[in-house]
Amino acid sequence: MMLFKIAYRNILRNRRRSAMTALAVAVGTLAVLLFGGFQRNVFAGLETGAVQRSGHLTAFREGYFLYGAGNPSAYGIDDYQNIVQLIKNDAVLQPLVSVVTPTLSLVGIAGNYSGQSSAAKTFLGIGFIPSDRARMRQWNEHHITLATGAEPVLKDDEPSVGFVGVGLGRILGLCGPLKIPNCPFPPDLASERPPIDAPAEDFKDLQERDVAKAAADSHAGMPRLDLLGATAAGAPNVVGLYVASAAPQGVRELDENVIGMPLPLAQQLVYGRQKPKVTGITVQLRRTEDLEKGRARLKALVQDSRVKLEVHDFAELNPFYVQVKSFFGAMFLFIAAIMGVIVLFTIVNTMTMAVLERTAEIGTSRALGVKRGGVRRQFLLEGALLGAFGAIIGVAVAALATFAINHAGLEWTPPANAQPTPFRVELWGRTALIGLTWIALTVIATLAAWFPANRAAKLQIVDALRHV
Amino acid sequence: MGRPEVRARKGVNMTSVVRLHGVAKTYRVGTVDVEALRGITLDIHQSRFTVVIGPSGSGKTTLLNLVGAIDVPTSGSVELCGQDLAALKDDALSEFRARHVGFVFQGFSLMPVLSAFENVEYPLLLVGMPLSERKQRTMVMLEAVGLADQRHRRPNELSGGQKQRVAIARALVKQPDVVLADEPTANLDTKTGAAIIELMREVQAKFHTTFIFSTHDPQLMSHSDETFVVRDGRLVPPAHEVRA
Numbered sequence: 001m002m003l004f005k006i007a008y009r010n011i012l013r014n015r016r017r018s019a020m021t022a023l024a025v026a027v028g029t030l031a032v033l034l035f036g037g038f039q040r041n042v043f044a045g046l047e048t049g050a051v052q053r054s055g056h057l058t059a060f061r062e063g064y065f066l067y068g069a070g071n072p073s074a075y076g077i078d079d080y081q082n083i084v085q086l087i088k089n090d091a092v093l094q095p096l097v098s099v100v101t102p103t104l105s106l107v108g109i110a111g112n113y114s115g116q117s118s119a120a121k122t123f124l125g126i127g128f129i130p131s132d133r134a135r136m137r138q139w140n141e142h143h144i145t146l147a148t149g150a151e152p153v154l155k156d157d158e159p160s161v162g163f164v165g166v167g168l169g170r171i172l173g174l175c176g177p178l179k180i181p182n183c184p185f186p187p188d189l190a191s192e193r194p195p196i197d198a199p200a201e202d203f204k205d206l207q208e209r210d211v212a213k214a215a216a217d218s219h220a221g222m223p224r225l226d227l228l229g230a231t232a233a234g235a236p237n238v239v240g241l242y243v244a245s246a247a248p249q250g251v252r253e254l255d256e257n258v259i260g261m262p263l264p265l266a267q268q269l270v271y272g273r274q275k276p277k278v279t280g281i282t283v284q285l286r287r288t289e290d291l292e293k294g295r296a297r298l299k300a301l302v303q304d305s306r307v308k309l310e311v312h313d314f315a316e317l318n319p320f321y322v323q324v325k326s327f328f329g330a331m332f333l334f335i336a337a338i339m340g341v342i343v344l345f346t347i348v349n350t351m352t353m354a355v356l357e358r359t360a361e362i363g364t365s366r367a368l369g370v371k372r373g374g375v376r377r378q379f380l381l382e383g384a385l386l387g388a389f390g391a392i393i394g395v396a397v398a399a400l401a402t403f404a405i406n407h408a409g410l411e412w413t414p415p416a417n418a419q420p421t422p423f424r425v426e427l428w429g430r431t432a433l434i435g436l437t438w439i440a441l442t443v444i445a446t447l448a449a450w451f452p453a454n455r456a457a458k459l460q461i462v463d464a465l466r467h468v
Numbered sequence: 469m470g471r472p473e474v475r476a477r478k479g480v481n482m483t484s485v486v487r488l489h490g491v492a493k494t495y496r497v498g499t500v501d502v503e504a505l506r507g508i509t510l511d512i513h514q515s516r517f518t519v520v521i522g523p524s525g526s527g528k529t530t531l532l533n534l535v536g537a538i539d540v541p542t543s544g545s546v547e548l549c550g551q552d553l554a555a556l557k558d559d560a561l562s563e564f565r566a567r568h569v570g571f572v573f574q575g576f577s578l579m580p581v582l583s584a585f586e587n588v589e590y591p592l593l594l595v596g597m598p599l600s601e602r603k604q605r606t607m608v609m610l611e612a613v614g615l616a617d618q619r620h621r622r623p624n625e626l627s628g629g630q631k632q633r634v635a636i637a638r639a640l641v642k643q644p645d646v647v648l649a650d651e652p653t654a655n656l657d658t659k660t661g662a663a664i665i666e667l668m669r670e671v672q673a674k675f676h677t678t679f680i681f682s683t684h685d686p687q688l689m690s691h692s693d694e695t696f697v698v699r700d701g702r703l704v705p706p707a708h709e710v711r712a
Contacts, residue, residue: 002586002593009581364577367538368638369566369594371559372691465573 003374007381010354011389022390024346028339029394029441030401035335036433037107037402037425039328045414047288047422050318052137055282056097056291057298058317059083062308064279065316072105073270076277079306081235083281092297096290101132102278104266108229109226110164110259112172119172122258123164125227127266127278130154133194135285144281145422151247151260159264161242163224167256169246175378177223178246227259229269233279237360239269249416251320281309324415336437340444343390347448355379355456361455363464376450376457383449387442394441395434400414402427484547485645486535491544493530493701504530506701507544510682512694514645515575517672519689520682520699526683529650531698535657535680536648537561551644566594570639570677572649572668576631578623578638584630585610585619586635595642596607609637612671629660633667640671647672649681653688665691 011018060068064075077083080102087093087100104127111120118128134153152163164172166180175183211385222242231237241261267276295311302309315322355362362375370378408425421464427434493505504527512535513517533539534546537553544647550566556564557589570591571577576588584671591604601607610616613633623631632652639647653661665688672679681688689695697704 002590005586006579006581013581029475154615360575360577361579364571364573364579366562367565368591369562369564371562382627428532461534465538465577 003378003381007378007385008135010358010382013031014354014357016039016388017353021346021350021386022393024342025387025390025441025445026397027055027395028343029391029437031399032336032437032441033084033395033398033427033434034405034425035332035396036400036437037334038423038424039332040430040433041144041424042414043325043326044144044426045318046321047140047314048144048345049221050314050321052139052286053137054314055101055284056288056314056318057153057283057285057295057311058103058314059281059283059302059309059311060231060279061299065310066310067104068279069107069385072107073230075279076104076232076271077307077309077369078275078277079303080281081306082310083302083305086301087281087283090297090301093294093301094211096285096287096294097283098286099135099282099284101129101284102263103265103282105277105280106229106266106270107228108227108269110172111226111228112170112223113221113226115365121168121171121225122257123168123259124254124257125229125261125266125269127261127263129156129263130158131156133260133349135404136282138350141287142426144426152245154244154260154262156262158242159262160240161244162259162261162265163247164225164243164260165244165249165255165258167249167252168258169243171256172225174223174243174246177221180246182465185338185346201223209309211361225259227261227269229271231270231276233272235272235447237269238274239265240326241265259307264340272393277333289341289374300423320415340440342456343441343444344386344448347386347445348451350386351379351383351449354382355452357468359456359459362459363467364463366461367465372457374452375459379453379456380449383453384442384446387445387448388438390445391438391441396439398427471502477574478516483514484511485514486680487530487545487547488534489533489545489547491534491541491546493527493534493539494542496694502509503701504521505534505541506700508701508703509544511645511704512678514678515672515676516678516693516708517669517691518678518680518696519692520680520696520698521684521689521705522682524684524696524700527701528698530701532648532650532680532682536644537565540594547626566591567642569649570642572632572635572647572652574654576623576628576635576655578631578634580623582618583622584615584626587623587634588641591638591642605641606637609641610634611638612640612674613667617706626657627660629663632656632660632664636664636668636671638676640675643675644677646680649679651685652685653683654682655684660683661688 061075061077084100084102087097094272105129106125108123108125109120110123114119130153137151139210154161164174167173169178169180169184174180222244225241225243227239227241229237242257247260251260263278271277281295283298291313299311302311326443365375405423406426411420412423413420486528488510488675490509491505491508495502495504506616508531520531522528534541537548543550551564553561560619568691579590582590583605589606599612607616609640610619613636615630615633615637618630653664656664668679669691683689
C-alpha cells in the first residue's frame with residue numbers, strides 16, 4: 001500500500017512532466033483504438049460483402065476450385081437438389097444455417113446486337129436462385145451500413161432477367177438504356193466495320209432468330225443481350241438475357257466481366273437440354289463464428305455424395321478479402337508498433353529523470369533497509385501507473401472521438417466497394433481491443449521503466465546519499 | 469593500532485555493539501586512490517552516546533558508513549551486534565539495516581512525498597510490523613520528539629529543526645541497536661542544534677539506544693560519553709574519552 005502511495009504521490013509531485021507522459025500514452029492509445037475501430041468496420045464491411053455474395057461455405061466438385069474456371073460445366077454437380085435438401089434437413093446445420101442455395105458459374109461471350117450498336121465481350125457469369133440471392137443479401141451480422149442499391153433484386157418468375165457489371169454494360173453499349181453514369185458516347189467507328197444489317201454469313205441465321213425472339217418477349221424497356229456459351233458437350237449455345245440494370249462491382253476486372261442471371265437461364269446456356277447441374281452449393285450461416293463448426297458438419301455431410309465434393313470458405317473464394325485484411329492488419333501492427341516505441345521512449349525519459357532527481361532519496365531508502373528489489377519495484381510501479389493512467393485517458397478520449405466521428409456524417413469508399421459508405425469507427429463493445437490496448441501500453445510503460453528502475457536499484461548507497 | 473581502552477561509566481553496559489578491526493577504505497577518484505580510512509580498530513559499547521570527531525575529509529563519514537553497513541571496507545572487518553557484515557549479501561545487509569540500524573542524516577533526508585507520520589512509520593513497514601502496533605509506536609515516537617500535532621505535514625511544511633526531529637523519530641522508531649548520525653546539527657542554527665542535541669540525549673536515555681555521531685559541533689562533543697578522534701583516516705591517540 002505504501003508502495004502505491006509513494007508511487008502515486010511521486011507521479012503527482014512533478015505534475016507537468018507526468019501529464020505530458022500520460023498524454024503521450026493517451027495519444028498512443030487513441031491512435032491504436034481509433035485505427036482498430038476503423039479496421040474493424042472495414043473488416044466487417046468486407047466480410048459482410050463477401051458473405052452476402054458468396055455465403056460462408058461453398059461445396060464444389062473436387063478440382064473445381066483449382067481448375068474449374070477454365071471449364072465450369074465439366075465440374076457440374078448433378079444431384080445438387082438432394083444435397084441441398086440434405087443440408088437443409090440436417091439437425092446440426094439447421095440452427096446454424098441461414099441460406100442453402102445452388103449456384104452455377106460459367107464463361108461465355110455476351111453480345112449486344114440490338115440494332116443501335118454491335119458489341120461483344122467475354123463474360124464471367126453467375127447463375128443463382130434470385131429469391132435465395134435476395135435473402136443472402138439481407139445478411140448483416142455486424143449491423144453495418146453498406147452501400148445500397150448495388151445489385152438489383154431479380155425475381156424467380158422472370159428467368160431471363162439479369163444484371164451486368166457497370167463496365168460490361170458500358171462496353172456493350174448499354175449506357176443509355178441502363179442509365180449508366182459517366183458513360184460518354186463511344187467514338188463513331190461505323191465506317192470501319194460491316195453494317196449491322198449485313199451480318200457475317202456465319203451469324204446471319206443466329207441474329208435473325210435473336211431479333212425475332214426479342215420482339216416476341218415482353219420485357220419492355222430492358223435491353224437484351226445474347227449470351228453465347230459452350231455446353232458441357234462442347235456445342236455452342238445461345239440464350240437471351242434481359243438486363244434489368246448495371247450493378248457496380250467495385251473492382252474493374254469484375255465490373256467489366258460480370259453477368260448475374262437466374263439459375264435456370266445459366267443452366268440452359270451450359271447444359272442445354274441435358275440434365276441441369278450446378279457448380280457450387282453455397283451455405284450462408286447465421287453467424288460467422290459458426291464457420292468451423294459448419295465446415296466440419298458440411299464436410300461430413302457431403303463426403304458420401306455421389307460425386308466427390310470439397311468445401312471452401314468465403315475467405316478462400318474472395319482472396320481480395322484476405323489481402324485487404326492482411327494489409328489492414330499490417331497497418332494496425334505498424335501503427336501499434338510506432339505508438340509502442342513512442343510510449344517506450346517517453347516513459348524511459350520520464351523515469352530516467354525521476355531516478356536522477358531522486359537519487360538521494362534512493363540512497364536514504366536503501367540505508368533505511370529497502371532492498372534493491374524494493375527500489376526497482378517502486379520505479380516499475382510508477383512507470384506502470386503512468387502507462388495505466390495515460391491509457392485510461394486514451395480510452396476515454398477515443399470513446400469521445402468515436403462518437404464524434406460516427407456522428408459527423410463522413411463517407412468513404414472502402415476497398416472493393418463501388419459506392420461510398422459511412423465512415424465509422426466500431427469501438428463500442430470492443431472490449432478485447434480496448435482491454436488489450438490498455439494492457440499492452442501499460443506493460444510497455446512498465447518495461448520501459450525497467451531500465452531506469454534497474455539503474456536506480458544498482459546505485460551504491462553512499463554515492464546516492466552524496467548526490468546533490 | 470591497538471583497541472582503545474574504555475573506562476566504564478557506572479551503570480553503563482559495557483557490551484560491544486560495534487567492533488572494527490583493521491578497517492581500511494580506499495576510494496578511487498579518477499585515476500587516484502584515496503585512502504579514507506587506514507587500519508581503524510575500535511569497539512563501541514552499548515547504550516553510549518559516542519562521538520566521532522575530526523576535520524573535514526578525515527574519514528568520519530566513511531567510518532559511520534561502514535558501521536551502518538551502507539559501505540564495505542577495502543580490508544579489515546566490521547562487526548555490528550555480533551554480526552560480521554562481510555558475511556552478509558546485499559539483501560541480507562538491507563534486512564540487517566532495517567532491523568538494527570537507524571540513520572539521522574545531515575540533510576534530514578526525509579521522503580518528501582510522505583507526511584511526518586508516514587516518514588516515521590516507513591521503517592516499521594520494512595520490518596513488517598502489524599498495522600495497529602505500527603500506528604501506535606509511530607505516534608509514541610512523534611510525541612517523544614514533540615511533533616504529534618504536526619504529523620500530517622509534509623517535510624516542505626516543516627522547519628529545519630522539525631525535520632530533524634522527524635528524522636530522529638524515524639531513526640528510533642524501530643528501536644534499533646545503533647543510531648548513526650552524520651553531523652546531525654550541521655544544517656541547523658545554534659539554538660535549534662542545541663535543542664536537537666538535548667532531544668537526542670533524552671530519547672537515547674529513554675530508549676537505551678547506542679548513538680554514534682560524527683560532528684564538528686563542540687556542543688555535541690560536550691554531551692558525549694565517548695569520543696573518537698579521526699585524522700587522515702586514523703584514530704588519533706588518545707583514541708577516546710569517556711565522561712566520568
